[in-house]
Amino acid sequence: MTQAGPAGRTRVTVLRSDGPVALRETPDGVYLVGAAAGPLGGDDLMLDIDVGPGSRLLLRSAAGALLLPGPHGGTSRQRIHARVGGGAHLDFCLQPAIAAAGCDHLVSADIELAPGATLRWREAIVLGRHGEPAGQCVSRLDVTLAGMALYRGELTVGRPWTDTSSAVLNGASAVGSVVLAGAARAKPAAQAGDGLAVLPLAGPGTVVSATAPDAATLARRLDRGERLAGR
Numbered sequence: 001m002t003q004a005g006p007a008g009r010t011r012v013t014v015l016r017s018d019g020p021v022a023l024r025e026t027p028d029g030v031y032l033v034g035a036a037a038g039p040l041g042g043d044d045l046m047l048d049i050d051v052g053p054g055s056r057l058l059l060r061s062a063a064g065a066l067l068l069p070g071p072h073g074g075t076s077r078q079r080i081h082a083r084v085g086g087g088a089h090l091d092f093c094l095q096p097a098i099a100a101a102g103c104d105h106l107v108s109a110d111i112e113l114a115p116g117a118t119l120r121w122r123e124a125i126v127l128g129r130h131g132e133p134a135g136q137c138v139s140r141l142d143v144t145l146a147g148m149a150l151y152r153g154e155l156t157v158g159r160p161w162t163d164t165s166s167a168v169l170n171g172a173s174a175v176g177s178v179v180l181a182g183a184a185r186a187k188p189a190a191q192a193g194d195g196l197a198v199l200p201l202a203g204p205g206t207v208v209s210a211t212a213p214d215a216a217t218l219a220r221r222l223d224r225g226e227r228l229a230g231r
Contacts, residue, residue: 002088004054011055019045029058032094034065041070041104045078053085053114064095064126067137069102080109084117096124096174096215099158103135111143113150113181119143119205120231122222124176126215127157127169134158143179143205150203151179172211174218180229181205188229196221198228206230 001014012030017023020043022033039045051057067076084090090111099105113119121141127134136158143151157175162168169175172195187200195217196210208225212218 001050001052002055002057003052004088008054010057012057013052014050019043021045021047024062029060029091032059032061034063039065039076039078039105040068041076042072042074043070043076043078045076047078047080049080049082049090051082051084051088051090051117054087055085056089056091058091059094061094065097066129067097067099067103067105067135069100069104069135073104075104075106078105078107080107082109082111084111084113084119086114086116088114089118089120091120093120093122096126096176096218097137098126098129099135099137100129101132101135103137103158105135105137106140107137108140109142111141113143113145115146116183117145118182118185120178120180122176122178124174124215124218124222125155125157126174126218127163128173134163141177141179143181145181145203145205148203150181150205151201151207153177153179153207169211172213174212174215176210176218176222178208178222178226178229179205180208180226180231186230191228194221196225198225 005011183204191198206229210221
């Protein structure tokens with residue numbers, strides 16, 4: 001939880017963590033640090049974020065998450081719920097998640113933006129470790145602004161009808177997106193090509209989507225997409 005302090009400085013007022021992920025405050029923001037292997041099949045993780053009015057929060061990770069099968073099988077789940085107050089900003093950009101062979105992972109994020117709030121939400125998935133097939137991963141993102149739907153998106157990887165389909169991944173080994181939301185943001189023209197698409201939303205925001213043969217190329221394409229979107 002954050003609050004706006006004197007002279008507009010942000011203070012982290014509540015910071016609690018447990019299990020395989022630890023939260024660490026730095027001068028730049030808050031980092032997610034792996035305290036144990038995982039997520040493993042059967043894990044059920046929750047991340048609750050509250051960015052108070054007028055404050056700013058940057059969330060990063062020290063390393064990519066390795067999504068692994070559990071010793072007894074089962075689906076691993078991660079649920080994220082974020083509330084961003086009026087005039088506040090949330091910048092969420094973690095290292096890519098790696099869908100290791102045999103994993104079955106479901107991540108869902110529900111972001112509530114108050115009027116005047118802004119958002120940068122960047123995520124990426126790598127399909128398997130080097131030389132192995134991808135496990136299964138479903139990533140769902142829902143963003144509302146002042147109670148109205150701004151963005152609804154879901155991506156599934158690790159299944160033949162998505163990974164090889166020319167309409168989805170077309171054989172790419174890495175995929176990612178960035179959602180940029182804010183009423184003051186100018187909307188770019190829609191652009192698509194070379195594994196990258198920049199599309200304005202119906203409301204105040206833009207979504208950048210990219211596919212690539214590896215994580216490094218994906219990062220460069222997403223960076224380029226953000227520049228085209230005017231970040």
